[in-house]
Amino acid sequence: MSSAGAGSSLQVxxxxxxxxxxxxxxxxxFVEERHLRAPFIIxxxxxxxxxxxxxxxxxxxxxNEVIHLDGRFEIVSLVGTLNPDAHLHISLSDVVGKTIGGHxxxxxEVFTTAEVVIGEAVHLKFTREMDVRTGFPELVxxxxxxxxxx
Numbered sequence: 001m002s003s004a005g006a007g008s009s010l011q012v013x014x015x016x017x018x019x020x021x022x023x024x025x026x027x028x029x030f031v032e033e034r035h036l037r038a039p040f041i042i043x044x045x046x047x048x049x050x051x052x053x054x055x056x057x058x059x060x061x062x063x064n065e066v067i068h069l070d071g072r073f074e075i076v077s078l079v080g081t082l083n084p085d086a087h088l089h090i091s092l093s094d095v096v097g098k099t100i101g102g103h104x105x106x107x108x109e110v111f112t113t114a115e116v117v118i119g120e121a122v123h124l125k126f127t128r129e130m131d132v133r134t135g136f137p138e139l140v141x142x143x144x145x146x147x148x149x150x
Contacts, residue, residue: 046114
């Protein structure tokens with residue numbers, strides 16, 4: 001399965017997530033409330049006190065490569081798509097600057113703030129479909145139809 005490249009106009013949204021809120025859930029709620037169909041992270045700065053990440057060694061049959069982080073971490077990178085089955089990767093640095101990253105599973109509890117700029121490709125729709133080659137649901141990019149559901 002392969003998605004051909006497609007162009008689109010860009011709409012930009014910004015959100016600030018406050019202390020104690022869960023970042024992934026807040027972003028997904030924002031996307032749902034605004035009916036965004038092809039959203040992605042443009043940039044994010046902030047900090048978290050908790051995170052649950054799947055590490056790079058995970059496969060479709062071994063998804064247990066998961067770590068739970070507790071402490072104070074700066075968000076040094078957050079990238080990915082925010083369709084209903086969001087696919088985000090994050091890099092976090094600890095109090096001495098050591099950096100760790102992985103696939104966001106959730107549990108990103110905001111410490112002081114998370115300032116996120118979200119882009120939406122307004123003429124596209126992002127979905128995920130199982131890819132037998134990878135064993136994971138992978139991104140499918142389609143033109144957005146004129147129906148209300150898209």
